[in-house]
Amino acid sequence: MDIFTNLADGFATALTFQNLALALLGTFLGTMMGALPGLGPANGVAILIPLAFTLGLGATPSLILLTSVYYGAMYGGRISSILLNIPGDEPAMMTCLDGHPMALKGRAGEALSLSGVASFVGAFLATWGLILLAPQLVKFALLFGPAEYFALFALAFATLGGVSSTNQAKSAFAAMLGLGLAVIGVDTQTGVPRLTFGEVHLYDGLDFLVAIVGLFALSEVFIFLEHRHGSADAGKSAATKIGRITPSWSMLKATTPTMLRSSALGFIAGVLPGAGASLGSFISYSFEKRLKDRDGTFGKGDPRGVAAPEAGNNAAAGGALVPMLALGVPGSGTTAVLLAVLLSLNITPGPLLFQNNADVVWGLIAALFIANFMLLAMNIPMVGLFTRLLMVPPRILMPIVAMVSFVGIYGISGSSFDLLVMIGFGVMGWVLRKLDVPLVPIILGTLLGNTMENNMRRAVTIANGDYGTLVGSPLAISLWAVAIIGFVLPLFVGRLVKARMHARRDTESSTSD
Template structure:
C-alpha cells in the first residue's frame, strides 16, 4: 500500500501539463532518433541534455524528458531494423534476423505492429519491476558505507565490458583513462590544482555534459562523415501498420518470456539492453523453434527481442536510481544529468527526493501509452524519416550540440573542449575502443575517490577497512567473477574467430 501511495503522488507530479508535454515530445523525438540508423538512445539522450539545461527545467521534468527520449529510442530502433535491415541501435540488432525477412515477404506492417506491441509489453513489465524492486534494493543499499560504495564502484568498472561488448583489456584501459580525466581540477581536500596546466578554466574539471556531447554526438558526426554520408537505402513501402489479432496472439508467449529475461538482464550492472535482446531471442528460439522457422521471418523472432530490449532498458534504471551505478550506456548518460543537477542517485534519493523518483516512474507508464499510440498509426510517418539524407541530418545535430553546450555556460572554452572530446571519441572508435568506459570513469571517478578517502579517514589510514564487511567482500568476489568470465568469453570468442576466418551471417549477432 505504501508503494501505491507513492505511485499516486508520482502521477500527481507526472500529470502536470508541463510534464505531459515533455513526455509526449520526448517520446516523439526519441522514436525518430531511434529509427535513424547509427544514432540510438545514448546519442539521442546526449544530444538533448543541453536542451534540458537551456530550457532551465526542474530536475524532475528534465529527467522525465530524457527518460521518455530513452524509451522512445528503444521503440524506434526496430523501424530501420525491419525496413532496412539496419539496426537503429545495438539492442535492435536481433530484430533484423526475423524482422527484415518478414518485410521482404510483404509482411512489414505485421512486423512493425507486433514489434510495437512487444515493445509496449516489455517496457510496461520493466516499469512495474522498477516500481517494485528499486525500493527493495534501496533497503539493502541503505547499509552501504564509504568502503562498500568504493567496492561497488570497482564492481561497476569490472562490468563495463557487458555494456560495451568490447575487448576486456581495452575496456579497462578506457575506464582507467576516464578516471584520469576525473582527477583534473582542484583537489577536494588539499585545494591544490591537479593537471590543469595553469588553465583557470580547468579548475572545475571537465563538465560531464560537455564531455558527453563531444564523445557521443560530435564523434558520431565524424564517423558518419567518414563512412556513411552517401549511404541511404530505400525503405520498404508501408500502407498500413497493423496485424490481425490471430497473428499477434501467437506471439504473446514470446513477449512475456522476452520481457522476463530482458528485465533480469537489465538489472545486472553492465548488462544493458543489448544482452537482454540477445538472451530473449536465444531463449525463445530454444523454446519455440521446433519447425525451424526462426531466421526466415517468424513473428516470435520479432516479438521476443523487442520485448527483451525494452524490458532491459527499464531494468537498467533500477541500479542507477537505487545504487547510483548505471546499468547501461544510456543510464550512464542519465546519471551524468542527475549529477550535473546536484542530485545524487542512491538510497537517499528515495528518502530525500521521492517526488523525482516516483514522478519518473509514473511518467514512464504514461510514456508507454503515448509510444504505443504513436508507433501503431504513425509508423508510415516515422519510416519516411529514414529518407532524410545525412547531409541534411548532420548540420542539425551540429547546431543542436553547439547551441546547447554554449547555452549551459556561455563559454567558448567549453565548445573547444567539446570538439576535443569529439576528436578523442573518434580516435577511440577508430581503435575499436568504446567511449562508454571513458564516460563512466569521468562520471564516477570523483565519487569513487571521495569514498576511498572517506573510508581511509574513518580508519585512520588502515586499508583493512576496505574489506571489513561481508558486503565489501561479496562485491569484490563478484568483481573477480566478472573479470574471470570476461577473460574466458574473450578467449573463447578469439578461438572461434580463429577457427572460422570467413565471416558468416551468424557471427554478426555473436
C-alpha cells in the first residue's frame, strides 16, 4: 500500500525530538487560544507565524507547530462554550447550546470530557479522510492549466462569501480589496512598479503576514478597547462545578453513532470551498437535532448535542486542509492563514507539493495524528488547567497579544514601516468588522492575488492574447458555473441558513473560521 509507506515515512519525519516538542507546544498554545474568548484559531495561528518564521524553523517543523495550534484551537473553543456560555472561537458556538445547560446541571466535567472525545473522533477520522481524499484531488488537479486555476481561484472567492458574510456585496468588496492590495509592488512579469506611489518600501509589495496580523490580532485589541472589556468573563461563573471529568461508558456508547455521523458531515463541510469549521459544527448539530431530537432534549443539555458540533467542527478542520494542500485554495479562514505559512516558506501548495515536497505533506499528516493524541491526553485529565487559564483577564491578555504581534512583525523585517502598516491594517480591520465586512476574503485576496493574476496572464499569453481561453475548456466552464452559482445561490437560499447561524454568533466576529 502506497499510503502506508508514505505515512511511515511521515512518522519518521515527525518523530524527532524537536518536532514532538513543537507539536506539544502547539497543541498547548492552541488549546489555550481556542479557550480564551476573543482569540480564535485564525488569530492564534496569525500571531505565531512571524515567530515561527523568525525562529528559522524549517518547513516541516513550522507546519507542525502551526497545524497543532490549529487543531488545538478547535479543541479549546469548547471549554468556554461549556463553562461560560461564551464561544471561545466561532466554531464552538453550537457547543454552547447543549454544553452550557449540561454545565448548569453540574455535569460540566462530563460535557468537557465527552466533547474532548468527540473532538478526537472528528479530528482522527478527518485526518484519515485527508489521507484518502487529498491524493485523489491531486490527480484531478493535474488536469488544470492556467485558465482552470484562474477559474478555481474565482470560485474560491465566490463561494467564500456565501457563508462568511450576510451580504454578498460586502464579501465581494472584501475579496477585491485583498486582490487590490496584492497588486501593489513591482509587477512580476514586466518589472514595472504598480500602485506604489513612489514609496520604495512598497516595491516588494505588502507583506501578507503584516496584513494578517494587523487585520486579525490588532483589530481584536481595538474591539476590546472599544468595549472596555477588561475583566475576565470567567469571574462571574467560575463557581461552576466541574464534576467528574471522565465520561461514562454508557454515555460514550450512546453518543458514538452521533460522533461518526457528525464527523462525516463535518468533513464534507470542511472540504467544500468557503465553508470551514463553523459550518461543519452548525450542520452537524442541526442534522443530529433533526434526526434524534424526539423528546425535545436538545438545547437542554443533551450529550448528543455536545458531541455532534464538536465532532463536526474538528472534522471540518481536517477537511479544510484537503483543498488547501491539494489545490492551494483554502476552504476557511484559518487554512487561509496556514496557506500564508506555506507561501512564506516558499512552498507552493497544490498538486506539485505532493510530488516535490512529499516529506512535508506526510510529515504534516503524521504530526496531525500525533497532535491529536496529545490533545486527547491534554484535554481530558488536564482540562482543569485550561479552565483556570480562562480566568486571566483580557486587560492583561490583550496587551500581550498586541505586543507579541509587534515582536513577530518586527522580527521579520526589523523596520518600523511594517509596524505602521500593521497598525493601519488593525484600524482597517476594526472599521470593516464594525461594518460587518468579512476579513477572510481580504486575506485570501492578498495571498492569492499574484498567483491568480499570473495564471490569468499566462493563459492569455499562451493563447496569443485571446481572452476566450479563460472559458475555453469544459473544465474551466464548469468551474466558472459553480463559481457563479456559489455566489448567486446564497442571495436566495443562504439567507435562511445564515440567519439561523448568525443568530447565535457575536455580531462583530468577522474572523470566522
